Amino acid sequence: MGNNNTAGNTFDAIVIGSGISGGWAAKELAENGLKTLVLERGRDVVHLKDYPTTNMEPWEFAHRGNITAAEAEANPVVSKCYAFKEDAKHFFVKDQEHPYIQTKPFDWIRGYQVGGKSLLWARQTQRWSDFDFEGPARDGFAVDWPIRYKDIAPWYSYTEKFAGISGNKDGLATLPDGEFLPPLELSCVENYFKETVAKNYKDRHVIYARCAHLTEPQPIHLQQGRVQCQNRNLCQRGCPFGGYFSSNATTIPWAQKTGNLTLKPFSVVHSIIYDEQKNKATGVRVIDTNTKAITEYYARIIFVNAAAINTNIILLNSISHRFPNGLGNDSGVLGKYVAFHNYRARISGTYEGFMDTKTEGGRPTSAYLPRFRNVEKQETNFLRGYASGFYAGRSPYSKQDGFGADLKNNLEKMEWGPWRVGSHMMGETIPKETNTITLDANAKDPWGIPQAAINISYDDNDDKMVADYQEQLTEMFTKAGFTDIKTTDNKQAPGLDIHEMGGCRMGNDPKTSMLNKWNQLHACPNVFVTDGACMTSTSTQNPSLTYMALTARACNYAISQMKKGEL
Numbered sequence: 001m002g003n004n005n006t007a008g009n010t011f012d013a014i015v016i017g018s019g020i021s022g023g024w025a026a027k028e029l030a031e032n033g034l035k036t037l038v039l040e041r042g043r044d045v046v047h048l049k050d051y052p053t054t055n056m057e058p059w060e061f062a063h064r065g066n067i068t069a070a071e072a073e074a075n076p077v078v079s080k081c082y083a084f085k086e087d088a089k090h091f092f093v094k095d096q097e098h099p100y101i102q103t104k105p106f107d108w109i110r111g112y113q114v115g116g117k118s119l120l121w122a123r124q125t126q127r128w129s130d131f132d133f134e135g136p137a138r139d140g141f142a143v144d145w146p147i148r149y150k151d152i153a154p155w156y157s158y159t160e161k162f163a164g165i166s167g168n169k170d171g172l173a174t175l176p177d178g179e180f181l182p183p184l185e186l187s188c189v190e191n192y193f194k195e196t197v198a199k200n201y202k203d204r205h206v207i208y209a210r211c212a213h214l215t216e217p218q219p220i221h222l223q224q225g226r227v228q229c230q231n232r233n234l235c236q237r238g239c240p241f242g243g244y245f246s247s248n249a250t251t252i253p254w255a256q257k258t259g260n261l262t263l264k265p266f267s268v269v270h271s272i273i274y275d276e277q278k279n280k281a282t283g284v285r286v287i288d289t290n291t292k293a294i295t296e297y298y299a300r301i302i303f304v305n306a307a308a309i310n311t312n313i314i315l316l317n318s319i320s321h322r323f324p325n326g327l328g329n330d331s332g333v334l335g336k337y338v339a340f341h342n343y344r345a346r347i348s349g350t351y352e353g354f355m356d357t358k359t360e361g362g363r364p365t366s367a368y369l370p371r372f373r374n375v376e377k378q379e380t381n382f383l384r385g386y387a388s389g390f391y392a393g394r395s396p397y398s399k400q401d402g403f404g405a406d407l408k409n410n411l412e413k414m415e416w417g418p419w420r421v422g423s424h425m426m427g428e429t430i431p432k433e434t435n436t437i438t439l440d441a442n443a444k445d446p447w448g449i450p451q452a453a454i455n456i457s458y459d460d461n462d463d464k465m466v467a468d469y470q471e472q473l474t475e476m477f478t479k480a481g482f483t484d485i486k487t488t489d490n491k492q493a494p495g496l497d498i499h500e501m502g503g504c505r506m507g508n509d510p511k512t513s514m515l516n517k518w519n520q521l522h523a524c525p526n527v528f529v530t531d532g533a534c535m536t537s538t539s540t541q542n543p544s545l546t547y548m549a550l551t552a553r554a555c556n557y558a559i560s561q562m563k564k565g566e567l
Contacts (some may be wrong), residue, residue: 019116023247
């Protein structure tokens with residue numbers, strides 16, 4: 001055993017994980033005076049200091065930004081991720097270093113460092129609406145959410161103001177407006193598509209996608225040391241301007257300024273300690289990533305924010321006489337009803353108009369079509385629906401024919417190609433009892449913790465949704481006059497969307513859920529789960545903003561309960 005000095009290892013609060021939700025928990029708890037320990041299994045990454053590639057030019061990379069064939073072969077899972085390139089590969093977990101079991105194909109993309117995947121996320125921040133929170137109760141495909149939009153709306157506003165979200169006030173019931181900084185512009189063809197859709201459909205809307213980028217920094221952002229987004233589109237390297245929201249640039253430094261934060265990287269959480277006499281969790285058992293020494297830390301409250309799958313692993317591995325099947329698992333649903341987003345389908349095309357204009361420079365987002373299927377009522381042969389991204393741009397090219405001087409002259413003459421348009425699907429999958437995360441009885445990871453066995457798959461509902469997306473978007477593209485329209489279903493494995501959710505879901509009934517409306521374990525109320533594991537259903541919107549809001553809300557509640565002596 002390592003250092004288990006109770007006094008030296010005791011805090012008011014422990015936060016497991018330092019990603020998007022863990023960073024928010026650290027900020028809220030430390031800012032409110034709680035001595036807070038943040039445990040991160042990976043290395044430290046300090047804003048500005050630890051972004052080694054952020055200002056490198058393309059020619060400074062040995063492979064011009066690409067990974068080598070050997071790296072791709074050694075990392076068959078993570079190399080599928082769009083951001084796993086030469087400039088950001090150091091922020092990703094390598095396949096062989098952290099093994100897991102794919103009972104069914106599942107691409108688990110991970111970033112183990114301070115800040116987690118907040119360094120790498122796509123920064124899309126769309127609010128949920130009551131159509132999303134009420135969906136399970138209406139359709140019966142999952143348990144009822146214990147909250148509604150009105151419960152989380154103030155916390156959306158709270159987190160948006162601090163993080164910095166750009167967007168328009170669109171006035172859509174399916175996608176509530178937020179606290180927005182000025183938006184960036186849509187291209188002329190994106191605006192044209194927006195107008196065409198509005199003319200042809202009453203229930204479909206094309207908007208500028210809300211995103212976590214500072215287009216016009218406010219005083220709170222300047223206090224954080226952040227400045228305006230430069231539209232470099234190099235976000236995955238870590239931003240030296242703090243132009244986009246990340247734990248590294250924002251919440252963790254803010255928490256550190258309070259003097260109440262203790263940050264411990266290289267700390268793999270083995271399990272949460274449950275005291276049978278006190279009937280509550282009292283601490284966390286930690287394994288040093290490098291030395292394998294074991295240390296125990298203690299606190300009055302514990303926030304589990306290790307990211308959905310790892311949070312499930314920690315809770316499943318936290319066994320005791322009281323909880324032989326995992327901490328708080330009286331319902332038996334821990335590790336079940338896991339869901340994700342369906343990103344399989346895409347559509348592309350060409351547009352011959354606006355040939356007198358072009359696109360130059362960068363932009364961190366594009367257009368967005370909120371969900372329009374099965375919103376007010378069930379109208380298709382599948383449950384729930386999908387949102388869609390939309391992009392239109394032109395790229396320069398040069399002819400590459402000829403020899404010698406003719407070839408050189410052709411390469412020097414840059415011409416602008418046609419407008420290329422494209423869309424990708426973001427479909428909601430159904431939480432199913434058969435979609436599970438379990439612990440393997442035999443296989444262990446390098447720290448002696450049982451490996452996760454991931455048994456998650458698509459179903460007939462997902463296939464029908466893909467077909468409908470392709471049909472509807474083809475119709476919309478055709479009405480807009482786009483040509484050379486092509487649809488694809490790449491059949492990618494679940495997980496590559498990097499939006500896994502559930503396994504420790506919220507609900508009103510302790511018999512069918514793990515967490516109450518405040519994100520507390522029903523059976524162990526001083527443990528809170530506010531990352532993706534807590535989600536009852538997935539909606540179609542990118543989930544990170546909802547994690548932030550749920551975390552801030554749960555922290556506020558936990559602090560109030562501690563002051564009352566209830567925790």
